[in-house]
Amino acid sequence: MKEFIRKRLVETALAITFGAAGGVATYYAVQQHxxxxxxxxxxxxxxxxxxxxxxxxxxxxxxxxxxxxxxxGVTGPEVVAGRTYSREDCKRLELPKYIEAERLARAALKNWDAYNVWVRVSLIDMVYNLGPAVLNDTTLVRLGNSGDLVGMCEQMPRWVRGTVNGQSAVLPGLVDRRATTRELCAEWGRDGHFSSGLISEVRP
Structure with missing residues (x-):
């Protein structure tokens, strides 16, 4: 995982835990999500x-x-050509999609309540980015529901293809993103950063 995103995630988690003012953590904490x-x-x-x-x-x-x-990454009927969207508009559009991604992941994965926050983050990101197809009787879900957390996490790097000029292709951005979700799931989610809670231990 790149140091920049690692730092952002740690800072946001600390803001949630200790109630730091400002930023995305405060905005959404107020919304009680x-x-x-x-x-x-x-x-x-x-x-x-x-x-x-x-x-x-x-x-x-x-x-x-x-x-x-x-x-x-917001698409759909609410996206109107030529309209200007503010940061608040974006928050309003994005939040329901993330909540729905969480709902779908929770419904598909019977061990959801046993996962720590970083495993859940990795899965929500997968669903938000790739859509519900990632949960439709996939190997990732089958392994998760069998209790194989490591196996489930190791499936994430397989989901790196997109459509370029009408053809399926490996996208470097997705390779990077899936490497991050795999790390959150397999390492932070098991015995790595903050493994026993949101912020219980910060390891160097």
Whole structure:
């Protein structure tokens, strides 16, 4: 995982735990959504656009159908060509999609309540980024439901293909993103950073 995103996730987790003012953690903590959703949004923000697409929609040429997109990967009927979207607009559009991703992951994975926050973040990010297909009787879900956390995490790097000029291709951005979710799931989620809670121990 790149040091920049590692730092962002740690800082956001600390803000959630200790009630630090400002930033995404405070905004969503006030909204009373899960810590996992808050952290997944921070992760997704980095990989989707790092704030570059707040403003007017663009055509996502790496997506199927090249959808009109704005904010951090938001598509659909609420995205209107030529409209300008503020940061608050983006939060309003993104939050329900992350909550739905969490709901779908929880419903598909029977061991959800046993996972720590970092495993949940990795799975929410997968669903938000790839859609519910990642949960449709996939090996990832079967391994998770069999109790094989490590095996489930190791499936994540397989999901790195997108559509370029109508053809399926490995996308470097997805390779990087899946490496991060695998690390969160397998290492932070088991015996790595903050493994026994949101913030219980910070290891060097």
């Amino acid at each position: 899960s810590d996992s959703v808050v952290l997944a949004m921070e992760l997704g923000s980095h990989y989707e656009s790092s704030g570059r697409h707040i403003g007017t929609p663009y055509v996502d040429k790496l997506g199927k159908g090249q959808p009109l997109t704005v904010c951090n």
